[in-house]
Amino acid sequence: MIAKVKGMNDLVYPESEKLNKVIEKIRFLFKLYNAREIVTPLLEHSEVFHREKENSDMVIKETYDFMDRGNRKLTIRPEGTAGVARAYLENKLYLDDDIVKLFYFGTFYRYERPQKGRLREFRQFGIEVFNSDSYLIDLEVIELVSRIYNSFGLKTRIRLNSLGNETSILNYKSKIKEYFNLYKESLCPDCLNRLENNPLRILDCKVDCHKDFFKNAPSTLKYLDLDSKKRFEELLKLLDKLEIPYLVDDKLVRGLDYYSETVFEIDILSDNNDAIKTLGGGGRYNNLTKELGGENTSCFGFAGGIERLINALDETNYDYKLSDSPKFYIITFDKEFEDYGLSILKEIRDKNIAAEFSYKDRSIKSKVKKGITLNSKYLIIIGKNEFDNQTLILKDTVTSTQEELSYSSFKEFLENMEK
Amino acid sequence: MIAKVKGMNDLVYPESEKLNKVIEKIRFLFKLYNAREIVTPLLEHSEVFHREKENSDMVIKETYDFMDRGNRKLTIRPEGTAGVARAYLENKLYLDDDIVKLFYFGTFYRYERPQKGRLREFRQFGIEVFNSDSYLIDLEVIELVSRIYNSFGLKTRIRLNSLGNETSILNYKSKIKEYFNLYKESLCPDCLNRLENNPLRILDCKVDCHKDFFKNAPSTLKYLDLDSKKRFEELLKLLDKLEIPYLVDDKLVRGLDYYSETVFEIDILSDNNDAIKTLGGGGRYNNLTKELGGENTSCFGFAGGIERLINALDETNYDYKLSDSPKFYIITFDKEFEDYGLSILKEIRDKNIAAEFSYKDRSIKSKVKKGITLNSKYLIIIGKNEFDNQTLILKDTVTSTQEELSYSSFKEFLENMEK
Numbered sequence A, B: 001m002i003a004k005v006k007g008m009n010d011l012v013y014p015e016s017e018k019l020n021k022v023i024e025k026i027r028f029l030f031k032l033y034n035a036r037e038i039v040t041p042l043l044e045h046s047e048v049f050h051r052e053k054e055n056s057d058m059v060i061k062e063t064y065d066f067m068d069r070g071n072r073k074l075t076i077r078p079e080g081t082a083g084v085a086r087a088y089l090e091n092k093l094y095l096d097d098d099i100v101k102l103f104y105f106g107t108f109y110r111y112e113r114p115q116k117g118r119l120r121e122f123r124q125f126g127i128e129v130f131n132s133d134s135y136l137i138d139l140e141v142i143e144l145v146s147r148i149y150n151s152f153g154l155k156t157r158i159r160l161n162s163l164g165n166e167t168s169i170l171n172y173k174s175k176i177k178e179y180f181n182l183y184k185e186s187l188c189p190d191c192l193n194r195l196e197n198n199p200l201r202i203l204d205c206k207v208d209c210h211k212d213f214f215k216n217a218p219s220t221l222k223y224l225d226l227d228s229k230k231r232f233e234e235l236l237k238l239l240d241k242l243e244i245p246y247l248v249d250d251k252l253v254r255g256l257d258y259y260s261e262t263v264f265e266i267d268i269l270s271d272n273n274d275a276i277k278t279l280g281g282g283g284r285y286n287n288l289t290k291e292l293g294g295e296n297t298s299c300f301g302f303a304g305g306i307e308r309l310i311n312a313l314d315e316t317n318y319d320y321k322l323s324d325s326p327k328f329y330i331i332t333f334d335k336e337f338e339d340y341g342l343s344i345l346k347e348i349r350d351k352n353i354a355a356e357f358s359y360k361d362r363s364i365k366s367k368v369k370k371g372i373t374l375n376s377k378y379l380i381i382i383g384k385n386e387f388d389n390q391t392l393i394l395k396d397t398v399t400s401t402q403e404e405l406s407y408s409s410f411k412e413f414l415e416n417m418e419k
Helices: A015-032 A058-062 A081-090 A135-151 A168-183 A189-197 A200-202 A226-241 A308-313 A335-350 A366-375 A384-389 A407-418 B014-033 B058-062 B079-092 B137-149 B166-181 B188-199 B199-204 B228-240 B306-315 B335-350 B364-374 B384-389 B407-419
Strands: A043-045 A063-067 A074-076 A100-109 A121-130 A156-162 A247-248 A261-268 A275-285 A299-305 A328-332 A355-357 A378-382 A393-396 A401-406 B043-045 B064-067 B072-077 B100-109 B121-130 B156-162 B244-250 B257-268 B273-284 B297-303 B327-333 B355-357 B376-381 B391-396 B401-406
Touching: A015 A100, A015 A135, A043 A081, A043 A335, A058 B043, A063 B064, A081 A100, A081 A121, A121 A135, A135 A261, A135 A275, A135 A299, A135 B335, A135 B364, A156 A226, A168 A200, A189 A200, A189 A378, A200 B401, A226 A247, A226 A261, A226 B335, A261 A299, A275 A308, A299 A308, A328 A335, A335 A355, A335 A378, A335 A384, A335 A407, A335 B137, A335 B228, A335 B335, A366 B199, A366 B401, A378 A384, A378 A401, A378 B014, A384 A393, A393 A407, A401 A407, A401 B137, B014 B100, B014 B121, B014 B137, B043 B079, B058 B244, B079 B297, B100 B391, B100 B407, B121 B137, B121 B306, B137 B156, B137 B228, B137 B257, B137 B273, B137 B297, B156 B228, B156 B273, B166 B188, B166 B199, B188 B199, B188 B391, B228 B244, B228 B257, B297 B306, B297 B376, B327 B335, B327 B364, B335 B376, B335 B384, B335 B407, B364 B376, B376 B384, B384 B391, B391 B407, B401 B407
Parallel strands: A156 A247, A328 A355, A328 A378, B156 B244, B327 B355, B327 B376
Antiparallel strands: A043 A074, A063 A074, A100 A121, A121 A299, A156 A261, A261 A275, A275 A299, A378 A393, A393 A401, B043 B072, B064 B072, B100 B121, B121 B297, B156 B257, B257 B273, B273 B297, B376 B391, B391 B401
């Protein structure tokens, strides 16, 4: 049998419905913030992601790249920000010189080693706010992200840091290179590479971060200039004021090259306030639109994993409010009465009430059993008697009572249900 | 500037929201029918689509195929049915030997010449009903499809036909080959090819169908055996009974190889009942699950184009009920009052009411203008006076009235709005 592709999952009910419920709720919250949804294509010209300055593992080792039938080099999107930035420029969404808040939901693709909560096809939601470098926008997004996760009843905390402007980042980079050079022997092979190409990424290492020398690595905050420092302090003050729980993490730098000033992640907390898992992250970036060939624009963005969120919700036994079983299950005793049963079926659905019909050729007993397995509140049973008299038997599976109703009283019954 | 890929579009507001509104409504209707949503990956092993018996243009000329980093031959899905059938088998959704109704929404990819309403990335919704060959299932799906389009206020008609069982189809194929052979000189180049490889497809030709000899081509209905004939008559009788408008089209065969018995399409009608445009189609298929390496299962499916539906709705000025502008727009006169303004902003959003803040550094006049352009019902204005007294000015942009409220009376005002 032909199997699904490794690292990609089918979502069968109830997983498919959980996904929708989660998306619906997040979409509602995005709209509270006057953000507008954007949907960009799954395929982009490879340069959208393979940019000169971008040398993350994600882009170098994990993208799905190919040539199309017209010899275009395309990449299946591995993340959302670059495509949205491309669309922002191409659709001239900056025309009215105002802040533009765009949110998205999508599937993304990375050729990684599949593991729990990390598949080759995965889903993210995200927001990008263009055209303002105010720390109030940092606040707006961080507060929104907090609200999203809290609305699901999760206990979270923002972990944030400031990288400062481009000069501070350069200074810090050389400092961190110097520092880790002292511990060369203790670095993992990946970090040895990073030491040359992008020393900041050592700070993201899931292996070396547990080693002793790591804890004493220099702090980004020491290299901020006055403006960046003040900016960060103002942001923290407002987080206090709005009572958003946060923790400053002066080793947080995030994976991509384009970040500057504020970067942040959001963690789920255990009962005693330990960070258990990171749900998503983001920060400020300034050069991306330029790298894509547009004007330089200041942006602040966030992306969160949807599978990761659903896993976390499953662990807290979150009530997704999944849809009910069909309210009615219609059983006819004989082929002859089918069209009478089908009229009733249509009548019910016309009232926007879910109903199912006993399509399979089975004994009456099996049909009744099926209706009960299906968890329908009502069975409608049509035998010869009912067909001849144009009535029906309405059986309430919860109270185990039943009555014979004329077609017109059943219609009345339906009318009353609706309200 | 890097552009989007040819034939693929960004959906910017309000297009993105129209998409959601349409999907939401269709999803609701699918659930009325006890169908369950399934989400399958975008990428499949190529054999899922490139099956031995499948020789449609779509599969041969239009798929996006490539090798992944692990040398798997993958195809970006060009249609929904094969992936859903693969998932049905792989997830053993047939285990309880009952009818299984699966619906989906998704993007699909075909390397075609882009034209209005036909892009390289496009969206479809669809349903596949597995595990019953009853004509009642044909009816169930056709009635559902009718309901979906009618629920949007579109005037539609089902166009349907029966191909009969595999023997009837073989007989008909040889007949149609014979017939079109007589008109070889008049056939378009594509149809000349089809004459050899798959003569049935000539009937789908958008060029030759306008030619005279086409109208007299043999009817599929003449080649049905007694069972198929009776089956089709029963179906038509029930369509009459349920008052679903239809038209029998004995030249309708549909593009793919796996169809048998009932096939159908749904057309939009003009005021004088001419078919203007086809919105989608489907039919019964029996061999697909076998071709994918599973047990043979009888299925009935439908897929409809979402862009095509939205285009049709746009033409009828359909009211999508797009979401409102933010109810409140908050204007502060000075940086000093920002945090007071931000507390109010949070207060409003805490009540699940959409609000926006005047983030951009502008004159008061421009800020007010922006609030009005944004079409906010209320402006909240905070100057020095209001800040000092912890009050605010609430301006109703519709009635052009304004009043000063204490913070606590504003909170009361919000409480009352909620209800």
